[in-house]
Amino acid sequence: MIEVSISEAFFIYLFISMTFVFILWALSEYRSRTRAVKVEVEETMVCEICLQSFVFNKHESIVKCTHCGSLNDVISG
Ligand SMILES: [Zn+2]
Secondary structure (H helix, E strand, O other), X not given: OOOOOHHHHHHHHHHHHHHHHHHHHHHHHHHHHHXXXXXXXXXXXXXXXXXXXXXXXXXXXXXXXXXXXXXXXXXXX
């Protein structure tokens, strides 16, 4: 069996605990940044048919109006 002193055992305990906390912090930071990117992608647009504004995804070229269901071209709108 491996013999370790009390100070070495305490150091190993602290190292594992701090590594666990660091991993949790890095995961929460990564999740919050990916959520922020999704918000930036969305924009508002006014429908050409019913003139109601709605939120759409910026990466789509043609979007469907959430009020009347008509298709709108992103470039002209
Ligand atoms: Zn519409």
